[in-house]
Amino acid sequence: MFNPFEDFKEFLSKARTLPLDRLSADHDQIMAELTSGYGKLVEQELKSLVWFVEHNRVIEAYKTATEVVKDLSYDAHSIEDFCYVLDSGVDIPYLISGPAGIYVAALCNHVAEEKIVLRLGEMKRTLHFLGYRLPYGKSLRIEGDTGNFTGSALQGGDITVTGATGDWTGAGMTEGKISIHKNCGRNTGEWMQGGEIWVGSRIRGLGRITSGQIYQAGEAITGDALL
Amino acid sequence: MAQMNKHQKNPEPLEDLEELLKRLWPEVRRRHLYPEIPLPRFDDSPSPVAMEIRNKQIILNLDYISTMTRSLPAETVLEALLDHGVSHYTCCPWDLSTHLRLYARAKEILGDRDLARKATDLFMDVVADTHAVKERQSSLPELYRNGAQTPMEEVIFSLYEKIWGLDLGSKGDQETANRLVTIPYLDKRRWMMSLARFIRGIRPLLEDDNGSIPDEQTRMGKHGFQQYAPEEIEQALREFAREAGSPEQFAEVFEDLQSELEIPVQNTSEGMGHGAGNPVDANRLYYMKLAENYALPLLKIPMKGSGYLHPHSHRPWEVCQPFKDLDPWSSFGKFLPGITQIWERREGQIYGRKEKTPDCLVIIDSSGSMVDPRSHLSYAVLGGGCAADGYLRHDARVAVYNFSDAPAGGKEYLPFTRSRSLIYQVLCRYFGGGTALDLEEVTSVAQESEADIFLITDMQITNLDQTVSRFARLKNRVTAVHVGKKSGALRFIKASVKNQNISVFGVNETNDIPRIVLGSVRSYLAYE
Numbered sequence: 001m002f003n004p005f006e007d008f009k010e011f012l013s014k015a016r017t018l019p020l021d022r023l024s025a026d027h028d029q030i031m032a033e034l035t036s037g038y039g040k041l042v043e044q045e046l047k048s049l050v051w052f053v054e055h056n057r058v059i060e061a062y063k064t065a066t067e068v069v070k071d072l073s074y075d076a077h078s079i080e081d082f083c084y085v086l087d088s089g090v091d092i093p094y095l096i097s098g099p100a101g102i103y104v105a106a107l108c109n110h111v112a113e114e115k116i117v118l119r120l121g122e123m124k125r126t127l128h129f130l131g132y133r134l135p136y137g138k139s140l141r142i143e144g145d146t147g148n149f150t151g152s153a154l155q156g157g158d159i160t161v162t163g164a165t166g167d168w169t170g171a172g173m174t175e176g177k178i179s180i181h182k183n184c185g186r187n188t189g190e191w192m193q194g195g196e197i198w199v200g201s202r203i204r205g206l207g208r209i210t211s212g213q214i215y216q217a218g219e220a221i222t223g224d225a226l227l
Numbered sequence: 228m229a230q231m232n233k234h235q236k237n238p239e240p241l242e243d244l245e246e247l248l249k250r251l252w253p254e255v256r257r258r259h260l261y262p263e264i265p266l267p268r269f270d271d272s273p274s275p276v277a278m279e280i281r282n283k284q285i286i287l288n289l290d291y292i293s294t295m296t297r298s299l300p301a302e303t304v305l306e307a308l309l310d311h312g313v314s315h316y317t318c319c320p321w322d323l324s325t326h327l328r329l330y331a332r333a334k335e336i337l338g339d340r341d342l343a344r345k346a347t348d349l350f351m352d353v354v355a356d357t358h359a360v361k362e363r364q365s366s367l368p369e370l371y372r373n374g375a376q377t378p379m380e381e382v383i384f385s386l387y388e389k390i391w392g393l394d395l396g397s398k399g400d401q402e403t404a405n406r407l408v409t410i411p412y413l414d415k416r417r418w419m420m421s422l423a424r425f426i427r428g429i430r431p432l433l434e435d436d437n438g439s440i441p442d443e444q445t446r447m448g449k450h451g452f453q454q455y456a457p458e459e460i461e462q463a464l465r466e467f468a469r470e471a472g473s474p475e476q477f478a479e480v481f482e483d484l485q486s487e488l489e490i491p492v493q494n495t496s497e498g499m500g501h502g503a504g505n506p507v508d509a510n511r512l513y514y515m516k517l518a519e520n521y522a523l524p525l526l527k528i529p530m531k532g533s534g535y536l537h538p539h540s541h542r543p544w545e546v547c548q549p550f551k552d553l554d555p556w557s558s559f560g561k562f563l564p565g566i567t568q569i570w571e572r573r574e575g576q577i578y579g580r581k582e583k584t585p586d587c588l589v590i591i592d593s594s595g596s597m598v599d600p601r602s603h604l605s606y607a608v609l610g611g612g613c614a615a616d617g618y619l620r621h622d623a624r625v626a627v628y629n630f631s632d633a634p635a636g637g638k639e640y641l642p643f644t645r646s647r648s649l650i651y652q653v654l655c656r657y658f659g660g661g662t663a664l665d666l667e668e669v670t671s672v673a674q675e676s677e678a679d680i681f682l683i684t685d686m687q688i689t690n691l692d693q694t695v696s697r698f699a700r701l702k703n704r705v706t707a708v709h710v711g712k713k714s715g716a717l718r719f720i721k722a723s724v725k726n727q728n729i730s731v732f733g734v735n736e737t738n739d740i741p742r743i744v745l746g747s748v749r750s751y752l753a754y755e
Contacts, residue, residue, distance in 0.1 A: 016361050020390035020412065027409035077406050081424065090422075119427045122336055 027081070034082045035091050037068040038103050045099045059101055062132065063104035072107075076116040079107045087123045092166070097147060101129035111131060120144035126166065131159040134162050134176065151178040154195060162186055170197045170214075171207065189214050230554055241289065243731040244269065247301055248287075255309040258363045262317050267309065269327040278447060280310055285312035288505050295370065301364045310365035313448055314355035323455040323463035325418070326351075328470065331480045332419050336426050340483045342433055348450050350425050353383065358467035360391055361413065368393050375399070379432055382407075403428055428640030439584065439729070441562045452487040459518075460488055475602055477513040510601050510649045517604075518612035524744050525617045527584050536572040544569040575584045584621035585704070588672060589614055591654055592684030595661035597710070600655050606710045606734045607683045611654045614681040616649070625650050631658035633665035640668075643676065659672055663689040666697045683708040683734075693721060699726040708732045708743060 018047035044064045086092055087101050100157050104127060114137055120127075128147035131140050135157025145163035154173035161178070167185035170178050170192055179198040189197055190207025197214045201219075206214065213220055252266055267285035269292075279286050287308055295304045305386040309715040320326035329350065333343035359365035367389070372395050375381045381399030388395050389408045406428035410421045426433075455463070464481075471477040541557055544567040558567040591611045593600075600608040615625045624643040627650055631637035637660050662684070673680055680698070686709045688694055698705050705728055709716035716733065732743045 014364065016360050016364070018357070018390060019392040020357065020408070023390065023409050024411040024414075028411075077409070080427070081409075084423070101688075119430070121422065122427070 025122050030072075030078050031082060031085060033072050033182035034074060034078065034107070035085060037048060037065075037072060037084070038082075038092065038100065039101055040064050041103050042096065045096070058098075058102065058129070058132075061102045062106060065099075065103045066110065068195065069103070069106050069110050073206075074107065074111065076108075076111050077115045079104060079116065080118045080120070081112060081121065081155075082107070083120055083127065086127070096142070097125065097128050100119060101127040101149070102132060103136070105129050109135060109138070115139050117141045118143065120146075121163070125185065129164070131157065131178070134159060136176070145182075150180075150184075151176070151197075154178065156195075164201075167204075168207070170195070170212075241269065241271075244289070244292065244305070244654065248305060251302065251305055251309065255306060255313060259310075259313045259317055259648065262313055264316055266415040267312070274625065278297065279451065280311055280312060280315065281451075282456065283316070283454060285309065287367070299369060303369050307365060307367045307370040307754070310359040310363060310367055311352075311355060314359040314363070314365075315450065316353065318358040318417075319351050319354035319418075320450075322631070323452070323459045324466045326450075326452070326455075327463055327467045327480065329418065329422055329473070329486075330484070331467070331476065332422050333426060334480060335476070336423060337430070337433075343483075344391075344449065346426050346429065346433060347422070347465070349379070349383065349429065350422050351450060352447055353386065353425070354418075356387070357390065357412050361387050367533075368395060371395050379429070380433075382429065382432060400432070404431060452484055455488075464512065464516045465519050468513050469520050471513070473603055474510050474513045474600060474605075478510055481512065490749065501752060511655050514573055514605075514608050514612050514655060515647065515651050517609055519612045520615050521609075521622070522620075522738050523613045523617040523622055523741065525551050526744060527582060527621070539573040540571045541568040542571050543567070552755040584623045586624040586676055587618040587629060587679045587681055588626045588669075588676065589616065589626045589650075590630070590664070590669060590680065590682045590684075592662060592688070593629050593656060593657040593658045594629070594637075594687070596662065596685050596687045596713075597657075599603070599659075601657065605735070606737070606740070608684075609737070610683045610708050610710070610740055610743065611681070612651060612736055614683075614743070615650045615654070619645060619647060619650075620680075626676070626678070627653040628669060629653050629656050629658070630662075630664060632663050633659035633668070634663055635661070637661070638665065643678070661689065664694050666690065666693060670697055670701065673701055677703060679703060680705045681708070683710065685710045685713050686719045687713055688715065691715050691718060692722070695726075695729075698729060701728065705729040706732070706743065708734055710734050 010189075018224070019030040022099060041061065041064050045061055070111045083104060086104075087146045091144075110132070117137065119140055121196070123144065126145050126147035127183065129149045129152060130142060130146045131154060132149065133153045133155050134140055134151065134157025139158040139160070141160045141162070143162045146161055146165045148166035149171055150165040151159045151173060152171040153167060154170060154176040156176045158176060159178045161180045163180075164182040165180050165184040167187050168190055169184045169188045171187065171190040173189075173192050173195045175194045177196045177198070181200045184197075184199050184204065186205035187207035188203050188205065189209045189212065192207070192209045192212040192214075194212045196212060199214070199216050201217070203214070203216055208220075215221065248267060248269075256262060265284045267287055267610060268287045270286045271289040278288060285308075287305070290302055292301070292308070320693060326347075330343055330347045333346045333350075334340065337343045337346060356365075356367055359367055359595065363530065368391065371384055371387060375384045375397060378399070381397055382403050383399070384395045384397035384409045385401060385404035387393070388397055389404060409426060410424050411417055412421060414421070433688055434619070438525030442447065456515075467480070471480070537551075541554065543565050544553060544558075546564050548569055552572065553562075553568040554568050554570055561567060580738075589611050591607055593607070597607055598605045611627070612694070615627070618625050622645075624645055626643045627639075627641040629639045637658045639653055639656050641649060672678075680703050682698075682705065707723065709719060712733065712735065720731050723731055732739070734740060734743070
């Protein structure tokens with residue numbers, strides 16, 4: 001009798017093992033570790049229900065974030081992917097923009113690469129504190145907009161933002177350069193002690209600048225000369 | 228393009244290639260687990276791309292194959308191309324629904340039709356190729372080892388080198404390729420997220436390429452939407468309408484692809500048909516397809532006893548029973564208890580006033596307090612559409628009365644029809660402005676036709692009390708649906724409690740729509 005399945009009898013599907021299998025599994029593992037690290041920071045920071053931006057609070061949060069990230073193994077691309085994980089809200093217990101930004105800043109400051117590019121243009125919300133304490137020798141390019149305190153306490157790093165930044169840009173920076181292609185908000189350069197801030201378009205307001213220089217559309221400016 | 232060298236040979240003649248294709252095709256199908264696609268064919272039109280797929284058939288470009296077979300065995304070239312084409316059918320995009328979702332996501336990110344098309348095609352190529360290499364022992368790497376033609380191909384081949392673990396001799400931008408290597412291409416559940424990561428990686432290159440490179444940015448060519456059957460298009464649009472974030476997103480994607488998709492159009496006088504007709508209004512199509520996901524139950528007019536007894540069956544006659552029902556023809560001419568047969572009579576069943584589902588008058592509120600169906604999902608239009616579909620499915624006719632401030636002229640009336648297209652056209656009309664019903668007009672239509680009434684509104688009607696009292700006096704079955712929980716809804720519910728011919732439902736979210744039962748009149752008072 002004719003067996004209609006005869007053709008299928010000898011067929012065995014042999015799947016090849018590709019490097020992709022390992023690469024994507026490793027990436028998932030890194031994302032899980034970064035998420036877990038962020039969870040630890042949030043746990044530490046959420047002892048009170050509201051997270052205030054206070055000098056000591058920020059320093060403490062950054063210290064905790066540094067402790068968390070120093071043992072992690074990741075690269076610059078993972079940081080960008082993690083930002084989108086934060087934005088999606090999946091697998092993330094709470095997205096608190098302040099601690100989240102400080103955590104991302106700690107990741108940038110401790111990653112092996114010196115040049116970091118974060119394409120954040122498609123994120124639904126902006127992160128604060130990006131580029132916080134970026135050290136000398138590192139460059140951070142952010143494609144998209146950022147929130148408040150971008151490049152605050154900058155320590156010699158080079159930050160480029162292709163979009164706009166929020167308030168308190170470069171607050172307390174000591175050295176380094178921040179270039180913003182579009183606008184920036186109020187209190188720009190508050191307590192700035194050195195370095196340069198270059199803004200391509202409008203500055204909503206300047207802070208009390210101790211030292212350093214702010215440029216608007218290529219021209220050095222002071223508080224009463226805003227466009 | 229492959230360069231000629233001393234190892235190059237003359238291309239195979241067409242007859243030999245056709246013979247080779249017939250020999251290779253069963254083997255390729257076997258490796259891909261016997262997909263149901265027809266034998267591929269050759270096309271000799273000059274084109275820089277290797278293949279295209281139309282109506283499920285792979286069309287191989289003879290020009291490209293001739294070039295490639297100068298440096299590679301024809302068998303390798305054909306197998307590689309077939310693997311690529313079949314993988315699009317068996318793996319990615321698999322169906323039009325997935326293809327549409329991928330394109331919609333790309334469009335959402337990139338905001339440009341051409342860029343979105345290119346990004347989607349590239350992503351689908353990477354997935355299909357990787358699937359073929361991993362699962363089907365494909366010879367695609369041999370084909371790609373032959374040299375990239377564009378910067379984009381350089382990057383993609385660099386990516387292949389890294390994720391396949393093979394040397395393809397590529398010199399593409401490593402930074403870009405490194406961004407792409409960790410994407411889980413073969414995990415179908417994560418394709419939307421993977422596509423977003425893929426686009427982030429290639430975006431600068433994609434935007435650079437846009438001005439200089441024509442549609443065929445890769446050797447495998449662009450993946451048009453002509454490859455899908457009309458049935459697939461209908462199903463995919465239905466699914467996409469359900470998944471689209473808003474009517475605007477649906478309309479945007481639909482308008483981009485309308486020229487390529489063989490959209491099933493609705494004739495004005497007949498049912499659904501197929502064929503490239505006039506451009507279809509995207510908003511109308513969105514609600515038509517979305518409504519097809521819901522089938523509202525429709526209660527028909529109940530049957531009742533006719534009062535007439537008819538001879539139903541025989542049973543033996545007994546002495547105490549009357550003679551009038553005796554059946555001499557079945558009793559062998561004898562009058563004996565137990566032998567003589569008597570007719571058993573039963574009451575007949577007839578329909579009420581009508582023997583079919585009544586027609587329906589859909590009254591839809593499109594005043595300013597209602598959602599604009601063009602920009603946001605309108606539950607009123609969706610609910611009205613579902614109701615209309617419910618009646619049309621039972622061969623009944625539907626009339627639509629779309630109103631805002633009807634006495635002031637803010638109304639559109641569509642007389643009874645079976646044209647789904649016209650019905651949705653009137654349903655999708657948005658007036659804005661005040662809210663008042665022209666009760667004389669509505670009730671006269673309802674009384675003349677004896678149709679069911681389906682009213683959908685947020686109940687913020689100026690003459691709501693008169694509306695309730697007028698509807699209560701009608702004999703028609705009234706299904707009233709209030710969208711949202713405004714104060715008028717409660718007033719309407721309270722006022723209609725005593726009226727047996729009115730059923731009230733609330734819709735606050737899409738999931739509430741299937742709970743509507745059309746014509747569910749308590750006790751069917753109107754027909755008793």
